Amino acid sequence: MTLNLLSCKGTAQETEIKKTTTEIDVSEVTESVFPEPIGIINDYGQVFTEPQRAELSKLLYDYDIETTRQIVVITVDSITPYTNIQKYATDLAQTWGVGTAEKNNGLALVLCKPCRRISIATGTGTELVLTDEICTKVIDEKIVPEFKNGDFYTGIKNGVITLIEKWN
Template sequence: MKIDPKLFLFVLIISLFSCKGTAQESGTEKPIVEFGSSEIEKNGYPKSVGIVNDYGQIFSETQYLELTKVLYEYDRTTARQMVVVSIDSMAPYENITQYASDLGNEWGVGTKEENNGLVIVICKPCRQIAIATGLGTEQILTDEICNEVITKTILPEFKNGEFYTGITKGVKELIRRWN
């Protein structure tokens, strides 16, 4: 039996909202997201584990939970979905922007009606980052704005090894400009 990824993501979001307070109070740990052949879908993409998919293991447990909370709150209050994905490899892709765009389409980020999703993909070993937007999002957050956020907000922090700080500042700047 194959589960529709959009349905899975919806159920996951609802589950996380209903458990949000308990997970933080009980000290629930960040899920281990090492992926091998069993976690990679037939299409070659990793399975989505939520709104933050830290396959590259660049965030601590606390950072993961804080970033997840910010992104879920933004999605809940605006119906705009922003997803952060860290990976160790984008093979067989050579272009991380195309990878991010295809991944966002495959996972169904954003609503189908509004096409209002945004995906940030970081490949630390590749030393690359991309922001891909749905067509509805691109009307506000143009490629120029996304590239500016990467170069002026995110990359300066990455150069200091501060991946969480860079992503957090980038997310906040994207939210500011998207509102």
């Protein structure tokens, strides 16, 4: 099963240092590069409180049940051996099989708080509605401003709600 994903990324930093990056073929990477999925909220970076995880889980599970579209939120402390969070998010979502294979209707929102990076990876079916431009705008206008205030949960929640509104 192959889930074709497109992605967009945002950054919480004002400037970005250009570095030479090496692309990684996910088929050659051991599965241990990615954490095991534990649900619709995968807070490996321990960004959310338990009540925040529960609230966000309910929102995303309800949306999945209502529409069969799957949004998964992942927080991590590192994207190593990757250097590009967009590629990391896309490969992680493909490895996990986010969304349904028939509709390619998955979306993975990946936050690496220590890296100060966030990315949205979308399936090709999702990309028909949630374009890279829309995802970038959501990151820049809904998520990053809250991050700059130190409120990661509100940023993610606002971003998810906006993505759901635009996807309907």
